[in-house]
Amino acid sequence: MALPRDASIVLLTGAGISAESGLRTFRDADGLWENHRVEDVATPEAFHRNPALVYRFYNERRRSLPGVQPNAAHRALARLEREWPGDLLLVTQNVDDLHDRAGSRNLVHMHGELLKGRCLACRRVLDWPGDLDADSRCPACRRGQVRPHIVWFGEVPLEMERIYRALERCALFAAVGTSGHVYPAAGFVEAAAPGARTVELNLEPSRVADAFQEHRAGRATDLVPAFVDELLGA
Ligand code: APR
CATH class of the missing domain: 3.30.1600.10 (SIR2/SIRT2 'Small Domain')
Structure with missing residues (x-):
């Protein structure tokens, strides 16, 4: 089902999105x-x-x-931010700067x-x-x-209030390239607004795969550009 064009989106990324850049x-x-x-x-x-x-x-x-350079998945998420008419927050657990260099701006580096x-x-x-x-x-x-x-293990991730505020009102939550082993990020799918569409895009099912409505298995550089094209109706 197509998402209303003013719907708000929260995206979570992990190390898997930067793997094909060589990290x-x-x-x-x-x-x-x-x-x-x-x-x-x-x-x-x-x-x-x-x-x-x-x-x-x-x-x-x-x-x-x-x-290392941003790859097609980082670039597709930056394009989605530029072209999506509704709110979009990109939350990354990655401490690299590949989303920044790809052009994402509504970006939280929750692990520093x-x-x-x-x-x-x-x-x-x-x-x-x-x-x-x-x-x-x-x-x-x-x-x-x-x-x-x-943010080291045992420390509190950054900008959590902003993240939970966005999750509570999102219509789509999608997670890319994260194993679901580390909380609180692994619990974001449960914190997404009731009724939100939830999608996991990952090489293999994550530890919290059961909490998502939809799964796409494969490499981020294949899955993410196709997903973004779908959302933008390209
Ligand atoms: N495309 C998509 N997914 C991939 C790819 C790829 N090319 N390569 C690997 N993956 C998937 C793996 O299958 C795995 O599920 O990415 C996930 C990476 O998981 P982790 O290595 O556990 O990374 P992440 O989930 O980001 O780790 C969370 O743990 O050590 C801490 O603070 C660190 O932010 C990190 C946190």
Whole structure:
């Protein structure tokens, strides 16, 4: 059934949408980093215990970004935002900048951003394209140590009020390339307005697949452009 043209849309993306750009996902076969599980480096405890390891993990990932490009799925979602007459919010769990570079603007990076740092003293969020280490100091307050602007396991994701407000009134919720292992994002499908259409676009059924009305199996670069064409009536 066609969606009314003024209907509001919430989209959720995960690592699967960036996989075909060459960025590794977390829970697929090659998801380990130097034999560490992501959960063992992406926590406040890990940062406290071994800050050098955590800084190195994110420095490596930050350095990989200039070498990768947005793919057809990122571009299709940016096109949908430009051409859809109703409200559209794109929520990503990804800390890469591929949605930004593809042109998405109504975008929430709920797990933070690799290219930013945050001052542990004054809490300012800072653009930080280069390496970070324990000696990195905040250019604003000049005293605080700067940590990666990443939401670690056990921390509260960003902009949750804005996300839930959009979910409560959406007519379509679609999730792309996410395994459904990590909450609260995995619970968004349950928080979508009663009566909203819910669609999962993923390589394989996610852990919360049963909560979606509709499933499309395949690669994001095939599924997402076709889905966007359908929504725009192209
Ligand atoms: N197209 C579509 N889906 C894909 C593709 C692809 N080309 N490649 C992989 N996938 C799917 C996988 O089948 C898997 O279900 O993408 C999903 C990726 O899952 P995860 O690696 O668990 O990534 P994600 O769901 O984003 O992880 C959530 O966990 O470690 C934390 O904070 C990190 O934001 C991350 C969160």
